[in-house]
Structure formats: C-alpha cells, structure tokens
Amino acid sequence: MSRTLHLALSAYGVGGPGQHGLWKDPRVPANASIDIDYYIRQAKTAEQALFDAYFIVDSQFINAGYPAHYLNRLEPLTLLSAVATHTRSLGLVATASSTYNSPFNLARRFASLDQISGGRAGWNVVTSFDTQTSRNYGLDEHLDYATRYGRALESVQVVRGLWDSYEDDAFPADVERNLFLDPTRLHALNHVGEHFRVAGPLNLSRSPQGQPVIFQAGVSEEGRDLAARVAEGIYAPGESLEQAQAYFRDVKARAAALGREPDHVVIFVGASPVVGGTDAEAHRISREIFDADNDFDRKLAFLGRAFGAYDFGQHDLDAPFPDVAHLAEKGGRTHGLKLVQRARESGQTLRQVVETVTEYRPSPFTGAPDTVVDTIEHWFQAAATDGLNLRFRTLDDLDRFVADVVPLLQKRGLFRTEYEGDTLRENLGLPFPVNRHTLARETADREAAVAGTEGTV
Amino acid sequence: MSRTLHLALSAYGVGGPGQHGLWKDPRVPANASIDIDYYIRQAKTAEQALFDAYFIVDSQFINAGYPAHYLNRLEPLTLLSAVATHTRSLGLVATASSTYNSPFNLARRFASLDQISGGRAGWNVVTSFDTQTSRNYGLDEHLDYATRYGRALESVQVVRGLWDSYEDDAFPADVERNLFLDPTRLHALNHVGEHFRVAGPLNLSRSPQGQPVIFQAGVSEEGRDLAARVAEGIYAPGESLEQAQAYFRDVKARAAALGREPDHVVIFVGASPVVGGTDAEAHRISREIFDADNDFDRKLAFLGRAFGAYDFGQHDLDAPFPDVAHLAEKGGRTHGLKLVQRARESGQTLRQVVETVTEYRPSPFTGAPDTVVDTIEHWFQAAATDGLNLRFRTLDDLDRFVADVVPLLQKRGLFRTEYEGDTLRENLGLPFPVNRHTLARETADREAAVAGTEGTV
Numbered sequence: 074m075s076r077t078l079h080l081a082l083s084a085y086g087v088g089g090p091g092q093h094g095l096w097k098d099p100r101v102p103a104n105a106s107i108d109i110d111y112y113i114r115q116a117k118t119a120e121q122a123l124f125d126a127y128f129i130v131d132s133q134f135i136n137a138g139y140p141a142h143y144l145n146r147l148e149p150l151t152l153l154s155a156v157a158t159h160t161r162s163l164g165l166v167a168t169a170s171s172t173y174n175s176p177f178n179l180a181r182r183f184a185s186l187d188q189i190s191g192g193r194a195g196w197n198v199v200t201s202f203d204t205q206t207s208r209n210y211g212l213d214e215h216l217d218y219a220t221r222y223g224r225a226l227e228s229v230q231v232v233r234g235l236w237d238s239y240e241d242d243a244f245p246a247d248v249e250r251n252l253f254l255d256p257t258r259l260h261a262l263n264h265v266g267e268h269f270r271v272a273g274p275l276n277l278s279r280s281p282q283g284q285p286v287i288f289q290a291g292v293s294e295e296g297r298d299l300a301a302r303v304a305e306g307i308y309a310p311g312e313s314l315e316q317a318q319a320y321f322r323d324v325k326a327r328a329a330a331l332g333r334e335p336d337h338v339v340i341f342v343g344a345s346p347v348v349g350g351t352d353a354e355a356h357r358i359s360r361e362i363f364d365a366d367n368d369f370d371r372k373l374a375f376l377g378r379a380f381g382a383y384d385f386g387q388h389d390l391d392a393p394f395p396d397v398a399h400l401a402e403k404g405g406r407t408h409g410l411k412l413v414q415r416a417r418e419s420g421q422t423l424r425q426v427v428e429t430v431t432e433y434r435p436s437p438f439t440g441a442p443d444t445v446v447d448t449i450e451h452w453f454q455a456a457a458t459d460g461l462n463l464r465f466r467t468l469d470d471l472d473r474f475v476a477d478v479v480p481l482l483q484k485r486g487l488f489r490t491e492y493e494g495d496t497l498r499e500n501l502g503l504p505f506p507v508n509r510h511t512l513a514r515e516t517a518d519r520e521a522a523v524a525g526t527e528g529t530v
Numbered sequence: 531m532s533r534t535l536h537l538a539l540s541a542y543g544v545g546g547p548g549q550h551g552l553w554k555d556p557r558v559p560a561n562a563s564i565d566i567d568y569y570i571r572q573a574k575t576a577e578q579a580l581f582d583a584y585f586i587v588d589s590q591f592i593n594a595g596y597p598a599h600y601l602n603r604l605e606p607l608t609l610l611s612a613v614a615t616h617t618r619s620l621g622l623v624a625t626a627s628s629t630y631n632s633p634f635n636l637a638r639r640f641a642s643l644d645q646i647s648g649g650r651a652g653w654n655v656v657t658s659f660d661t662q663t664s665r666n667y668g669l670d671e672h673l674d675y676a677t678r679y680g681r682a683l684e685s686v687q688v689v690r691g692l693w694d695s696y697e698d699d700a701f702p703a704d705v706e707r708n709l710f711l712d713p714t715r716l717h718a719l720n721h722v723g724e725h726f727r728v729a730g731p732l733n734l735s736r737s738p739q740g741q742p743v744i745f746q747a748g749v750s751e752e753g754r755d756l757a758a759r760v761a762e763g764i765y766a767p768g769e770s771l772e773q774a775q776a777y778f779r780d781v782k783a784r785a786a787a788l789g790r791e792p793d794h795v796v797i798f799v800g801a802s803p804v805v806g807g808t809d810a811e812a813h814r815i816s817r818e819i820f821d822a823d824n825d826f827d828r829k830l831a832f833l834g835r836a837f838g839a840y841d842f843g844q845h846d847l848d849a850p851f852p853d854v855a856h857l858a859e860k861g862g863r864t865h866g867l868k869l870v871q872r873a874r875e876s877g878q879t880l881r882q883v884v885e886t887v888t889e890y891r892p893s894p895f896t897g898a899p900d901t902v903v904d905t906i907e908h909w910f911q912a913a914a915t916d917g918l919n920l921r922f923r924t925l926d927d928l929d930r931f932v933a934d935v936v937p938l939l940q941k942r943g944l945f946r947t948e949y950e951g952d953t954l955r956e957n958l959g960l961p962f963p964v965n966r967h968t969l970a971r972e973t974a975d976r977e978a979a980v981a982g983t984e985g986t987v
Contacts, residue, residue, distance in 0.1 A: 097708075103701065109615060109645070145696070157566075158566060158612050175630070189608060209634040209730065211726060254601055271665075272662070277604070278602050
C-alpha cells in the first residue's frame, strides 16, 4: 500500500472522567484523570494495536462549571514522560501553549521527552483558547488572535532552531584526543524576532528522530496558515465527510503552495466510534450515551467557554440569543462567531441555541465493525483524512475497537501489521530532518568541491 | 531513635559523565547523562537502600567550556516523571528556576509529578546562577540578586497557594446528587504581588502528601533567609565539620526566629564518599581520581562561570588575579566574591588561584566503611547535618556504599531499616500541610461553636 492509514488515541476521552457525564459510569474510576496507571494502560493497548500516537490535550484555565475531565488533570509532558518508559514504539504527543511558555523551556522539555522516549515525542502547538488563561500568567487581557498566532509561528521557529543546537556527531567522547565535545558541532541560535530573543544553545542533543514532530489543530484562517507552514501532523475536525474533505483539500493545498510535500502533513480527523454487534445496537448505545448526560445547565455553562467563560445564566433563556460576537474575538473566534451567526440567521432563543449546539448527532463512525471499517475506508479513500484521532468513552470501548475493528482494517490492507520503526517520524512516514548546520556545511563543502573541480578544469 | 539520618542521592554525580573527567571512565556509558535507564537504575538502587530522595540539579546555560555533564542533560521534571513509575517510596526532587518559569507552570508541573508519584515530589528552588541564562529568555541582563530572591520567595508563596486550590474533599463524585465537584471546595488565589499576578485556581488536586516538599540550597544572606522562610529540605555545603556546624546553627536559628520548628528544616550536606577496603586504599583511590582529571585549561574555563562565563583566557596566567569583583554581583555572588577576596589577600596570580581553587582536597567521607560511618555519625551527632546528599562517580561506587556503608549505619541505629511511609513528607518527618482553606473554615467553625456555647451559658 502506498498510502497508509494512521491512528492516534486521544487520552482525554478515555482517561476519564472524560466527556461530560462520564464520571458517572461505574466502569470509570473516579480519579481516572489523575491516575497514571490508567493512562499507561491505555497507551499499552494503543501500542499493542500498532497505533501511531497517543495524544494529550491540555488547558490551563478552569472554573467550577467546566466538564469533569478539565477540572483535574495531569500536565501533558510529565504524564507522557511517565508513559514513555512503558512503551517503545508509540508516538507521544503533548499539547503545550506557545502563548504561555517560553520557547527555551518548550524546546528543553520536548527534547527531553524525545530523548527519554528514544525519538517518539510530538508537540501539539496551541495558542490557548480560554480568554481568562491570561490571568494565570500575569496578563489582564488575553493576547489577540493575530499576536497569539504570530507568537506561535515564531515560537516553533525558535524551538526548532534550538533543537538543532548540537549536530548529530557533536560528542565524539574520544579519550585519546581528550575530546568529549567537538565544539565546532555546537551552535548558538542568537534569535532576535518580533516576539522572542533567544541566544541558545540548548543543553540537550537530538534524539534518534532528529526533532520532535510538530502537530497543530487550527481551523481559523490563522490556524490553517500556521498548520500549512509548520505542522507535520494535524488534528482536524471530523463533523462530516464533506467538511473533512474541504479541510483536507484546503490545508494540503496551502502546504503545497508553500513548497511543502503534502504527504508530509498527516491529517487526523477526530473520531468517536461507537461499535455494536449490529448497526442498530450501536445506534441504540450511542443514543443511550447521549441521554444519560443531557444536562441543560451544564451545557449552558460550558457554552460560555467560547466567549471567555461568559455567564449566559444572566440572560432570559427564551429571549433571542444575546449579541456576544465581540466576546468571540479573544476566545476561540471561529467557533464563537459561527454560533452567533447561526443564531442570528435562525432567530433562535438562547435555549434553542444550547439545544441545537448540543443536539444528538451520532458519530459517523457508529455501527457494527464492518460498517465502521467501511466508513473509515471511505473517508480515507475519499481524501477526507490520512487517519483518525480516536476518542473512546471507556477502556472497554477502546478494547472493543482494538479487538473488532483494527483486524478488519489490517485485513483490507489499510492499516499496518507491524510498526515501520521505533520513532514517531518513521511511523508517520515523515523524513528525518537533517540538522540545519550539518546541511549548511555539507552544502558549502559540495559547492567548494565543485568550485575546486571547475577551477582545475 | 528520635532523630533520624536522612540520605539523598544526587543523580548528576552518577548520572555521568558526572564530574569533569568522568566521561573517560570506561564504566560510564558515553551517553549516560541522557540515558533514562541509567537514571532509573540509580533510583532503584537508592530505593532498595531506603534513601529518602533522588535529587536532580539543573542549569539552562552552557558554552563549550562547561563540564561534560552540563552539556547534555535531561530536563529534571520529565526525567523524574519517568523515574516515578519505577519506584514507590523514593522522594523525587527536581531543581527548577523561579527566575525563568512562571509560578502557574511550576505549580502545575510539580503537582503533576506529585500525583504521578503518589506524593513523592520535591521542588529545589533556584534563582539561576549563570548570568547568561537571561539571554535564553529574552533578557539582556541577568536579574540582580535582590530581585531574583524576591521573586523566588513570592514564587514559592504563589505556587503553594495554587497547590491548595482544591481542598482534599473537593470531588465527592456523587452520582445520586449529580455532584462531581463540590464547588465550595475550589478556591481561586487572586494573588497580586510585587513580581507576579496569578488568578488561579490550579486545575490539579493535591497528592497524598498534600503539597510537594520545598528544597533550597542558599549560602548567601539572601539564600539563607529564603531557606529559613520556606525550605523544608536544604542542600548545604559540606566542606568541613566546622563550616557545616556553623551553617546548621545559623539556618536552624533563622527558622526558629521566624516561628518555625527547626526539625522541619532538614539539612543535607553534600558528600562524595570514597570507600576503600582500608583507609589507605580509599585515599589512594581518591588521589587517583583527582590526578586523572587535572586539566588546567578546563578548570580555567570553568572558573569563569562564577563571573558570568567570563573568559579568563584573555589574562596573563602569572599576573595578579584580575579584579573581577564587579562581575560576581549577578552570578553566584558569594562564591565569586570569596574567590576575589582570597586572591587579593594572598596576592595570588591567576594560575595560583586556579590551582588553589581546584587543589586536591579529599572528601571528609573517605576511608574504609567503618571510618566513613564514624565520620557520618560524628557529623550527625555534632549537629553539622541531618543527612547527606550523596554523590558518587559510578554505579559501582554507589553499589559499594549501599552494600558496605548503609548496613553499618543501620546497625548503629542511625538509619532506617524500613520506610516510614510512601510519601516524601513521611520519610523526612515533615507534618502533613492541611489545606489553608480547610484550616480557615475549621477554625471559623470552631470559633462559631465556642461563641454559640458562650451565648447559651
């Protein structure tokens, strides 16, 4: 097979209490979201099933109205570092904010995870959605969209520069020459940009995969642009086949326009499969899951997240949806503006908006195993995605997918039957990034050789 | 025994290439400083020997002249998180700079390690010694001493406040009442101080030990003051018995003057034992170790570290020691000023200063096992220290200490024969820190009850 399906497991869906009401499920331990053994168990299952990566979302702001799994969770890099020594081929992708971390610290922590895991780290670059996060970091105001995305791009550039501080042959450790480090292979960065000034070098060498893999999940204009420029993996929305195809076309075209190889931008649409013995059983389970957690007040509270933790409780539920468009700018703008626009066009009340936003929509990946595999194959062949970022409600659901769906994917030649390698880059089919300084010197040497040859001719 | 000896293992001495020339020792793998299995092996040995803690130093600035183990090393929190799941009672103490990390990020990462380890995390608070570290974080100038220590104190206060965001009964997870979180048990911090503004709350609950343990290693006036105010563990210099006694007296008295219980400030002097079959053999080994790494140029280069990576190579080695006192202010001031003063008083040349600073001084803990145990007992009984922060050159040396010295310490009733508990606080004999909000409410409830009783009498 020339093109391979990629599978990632998103921990927060399983690492419960997971989605909103999941803490009530007796199969989910009450402290699952902070139980490292629960995460290790998931990761080992994902690795046995030959998944590409294990993915941890993140946020740094909460209030009491947030869903259970936001309230109490481990920091992604410490979490994945603990998982690293219990796995050997599974990619480990941690979310970290370019808005609220210095590039030097980001470079170190991801490089450290990359060494600890033997070349399996990925950085999911986010700019932080929740407006009020700023108040945990000394800022009264959330940075605006353009500034956050400008910082994100520059942060990735700085971090990548720092990751190349040491060339791969920097440490000869030659006792005879008394040479531990070859100082010609250590490079300062001396970056001076709009948002950051970082001298370097970094005090950590490159892992077997050269550099951690950059992930991103942008849907806005700025987000897609950033993804096209720097992302090697993308977590994309997967609401419908058509929407996913449009996103896929757009982002791959943007990458190509920037001179990048579109296959080196691996798109994972989010998918929450519900697998049953029959299609009917799967749809029944899916509906039960929805009904068990249909809590209007909690949904109303969470709607405020798109508008900077705005309190919609102050409005009449049966009056027209309030005009909160101006609050979307500094939050997750695309989502917020879409909500406001839809409400305005339809003339919906606040109650109707909440009900519409949270109405029952079964996952496209609901059905008997064969049906789910048909859908995955269709999405994959129809250029809607390169892979799936899978969310499950419980370990049982993950186990069922692994037992019933993965073998069918393999039988159809869609999914690997063994890992391509032990680094994340190898399994994603991404090229090894030659160190920029090595590349520059080799290029210079080649040019000098050519010039020398020409000179002697 | 009422007072117990405490033992910590400092990883960087073993986690080689360790001290300057250790990379040349064939028993030390060339990549030991970035090999997580090498660290896990050390930690497991320390735990089998019932050590209190495993300690990781850190720095964020290098140049090519720095010793081998500085050049290439893992970030402490990711390192210790990986070690956590391979141990169950050993304390895990990571160094992190209060100068170059935001308190919210520090609070999260240490709380995360504390949860992952089941209550075994410690934070060694440093203000960052190397002047040029600032240039990796966008600052042209290193913050001065007073600012760095002011930030350190406020950072610890903020971090501790964030660690108490959730009271210990915050998550009833009561299905019948549909109550995952009890919102009255979640508290914002709303800190506004000289250096930081942090709203909170933190999105992570407290571990079984309540809060990570605060460590510090100050020797300057500001450092000792900070230690007396906030440190629960101290890494102290152990150059001589008299110096250690003076430090011990001073810091315990400062803590007592601030109303703290001196026993709740546990002092570990640094110790690099060299154990031989006989005292003579141990001293011969010690001398050999020194001679194998007596590299003048490297020592000259490293001397500059106390003065902001100053290049002493530009001076005549046989002229009087240059006046670099002004460069000490922003580096490790105490050490730098002492060097300058000693050189001035003695009229030494630059060459003589380098030779004096690095002259052969055997560790006080050099000798046959019985001799080493005599010395440890003497230091412990003579109120020079509560414990040792042990550095070894190789795993062999660690193994030898564990096999030959630890059993003698136990036989004399100086050291534990089993762990007091599975949290770092329990093993250090530190009290459980009741959540400040729980304490305040319980106090208010008691006062109300008393007032009520009085009212009815």
